[in-house]
Amino acid sequence: MTTRFSFQLGATDGKARSGVIDTPRGAIRTPAFMPVGTAATVKAMMPESVAATGADILLGNTYHLMLRPTAERIDRLGGLHRFMNWSKPILTDSGGFQVMSLASLRKLTEEGVTFKSHIDGSKHHLSPERSMEIQRLLGSDIVMCFDECPALPADRDRIAASMRLSMRWAARSREAFGDRPGHALFGIQQGGLERDMREESAEALKAIGFEGYAIGGLAVGEGQEAMFECLDYAPEMLPVDRPRYLMGVGKPDDIVGAVKRGVDMMDCVLPSRSGRTGQVFTRHGVLNIKNARHQDDPRPLDEQCTCPACRNYSRAYLHHVFRSQEIISSMLLTWHNLHYFQELMQGMREAIGGGRFDAWEAEFHAQRAEGDI
Numbered sequence: 001m002t003t004r005f006s007f008q009l010g011a012t013d014g015k016a017r018s019g020v021i022d023t024p025r026g027a028i029r030t031p032a033f034m035p036v037g038t039a040a041t042v043k044a045m046m047p048e049s050v051a052a053t054g055a056d057i058l059l060g061n062t063y064h065l066m067l068r069p070t071a072e073r074i075d076r077l078g079g080l081h082r083f084m085n086w087s088k089p090i091l092t093d094s095g096g097f098q099v100m101s102l103a104s105l106r107k108l109t110e111e112g113v114t115f116k117s118h119i120d121g122s123k124h125h126l127s128p129e130r131s132m133e134i135q136r137l138l139g140s141d142i143v144m145c146f147d148e149c150p151a152l153p154a155d156r157d158r159i160a161a162s163m164r165l166s167m168r169w170a171a172r173s174r175e176a177f178g179d180r181p182g183h184a185l186f187g188i189q190q191g192g193l194e195r196d197m198r199e200e201s202a203e204a205l206k207a208i209g210f211e212g213y214a215i216g217g218l219a220v221g222e223g224q225e226a227m228f229e230c231l232d233y234a235p236e237m238l239p240v241d242r243p244r245y246l247m248g249v250g251k252p253d254d255i256v257g258a259v260k261r262g263v264d265m266m267d268c269v270l271p272s273r274s275g276r277t278g279q280v281f282t283r284h285g286v287l288n289i290k291n292a293r294h295q296d297d298p299r300p301l302d303e304q305c306t307c308p309a310c311r312n313y314s315r316a317y318l319h320h321v322f323r324s325q326e327i328i329s330s331m332l333l334t335w336h337n338l339h340y341f342q343e344l345m346q347g348m349r350e351a352i353g354g355g356r357f358d359a360w361e362a363e364f365h366a367q368r369a370e371g372d373i
C-alpha cells in the first residue's frame, strides 16, 4: 500500500502496454476496465460481487450524485467509499458530459454551466471549481477535469473553440484541485477527429501537468472506424509514463482495439446496462436471452465461463427469469457481463506480459461468431 499515486509501466507489446497504478486504496492493474456505479451503486450488483468479477476500480458520476443525495450529504456520511461500501479506488467524472446529455435548460458560459435537474427541475451550477469541490467531497481517488465534449459531427471551428475552452477549464481545474497527495487529477484531451487539434490539446495538457490523461470526445457516435483512426495517433501524443484513459468505451472489440493502440483504462455502461436488457456478452459473441430459442436450452450462457450465472444456471432458466422480469435476472446477467469484461482485460494483461498480444487478438476475433450464438 502506498500514500502516493503512481503508475508503473510494465510490459509493452507493440503499442499495447500493461502496468499497475498504485493508490492509497489499492492497486489498479492495467489495461483496466471500470464498471460504472452511477448513483453510488453498480446497478443490480453488491460491491463484493463487483470485486469478485475482478474490478480494481469503479466509476462514479458527479452529475447524478450532486443532484441526489448531494456531495455534501455523502461527505457528512464519511465519503463515497464508506457510503457505498467500496473500499477500492473510485474514479469520478466531472459532471460536464452528463449535464450536456441529461440536464435541461442548460446555459454554458466561460465560467461554467447552469442547468435544471432532470430529477426535480431544481437549479444547479457546475464549473471547474465547483466540480473539483464536489469530487473532493465525494472523496474519489481519481478526479476528472471539468471539460466540454462537443457533439459530433461538428465543424473545425466548433471543435477548436470547444477544445480551447476545455483547455482553459483544465487549467482552472488544476488550480482548484490543489495539493492532494494520494489523489490524482486527470486531464482530458479534446479536439474531435482533427489531428492538429488533438496535438494542440495534448500540448496544452502536458504544459499544465496531470497525473493521468484521458482521451475525450470519442465514443459519441463517430463509429468504430473513425474512433480507431483517431486512436492510431492520439494516445502517443500523451506522456508515455502516465495512464491513458479512453472515456466511455465500449463494446469488447472496441476495448481490444483501444488497448492495441496504447489505451490503459476504459469505462462503459454497456455490460451492466445491457445485462438488464437481456444482452449477454460471451467469448463467442453476443446473444439476447429474451429470444424464445433459449426457452428449453439446458446449457450455460458460456461453457467456459466460471461466473455464478454460468456455473449454476441454464439459458432456459435465465430466459424464464428475464421474461418474468425477476430481479435475479438483472443480477445474474450483469454479473456475467462484468465478469466477461474483466476476463477480457485479464487475458490482454497476460498476453501483453507474454509478448503475444497479436496471437491473443487473433484468437479473440476467431472465436466470435458473426450472428447470435
Ligand SMILES: O=c1[nH]cnc2cc3nc(NCc4cccs4)[nH]c3cc12
Pocket: 093, 097, 101, 147, 148, 149, 188, 215, 216, 217, 218, 219, 220, 247, 248, 249
Ligand atoms: O469527452 C468526454 N469528456 C468527459 N466525459 C466523457 C464521457 C464519455 N462517454 C462517451 N461515450 C459513452 C456514452 C455514454 C453516454 C452517451 S455516449 N464518450 C465520452 C466523452 C467524454
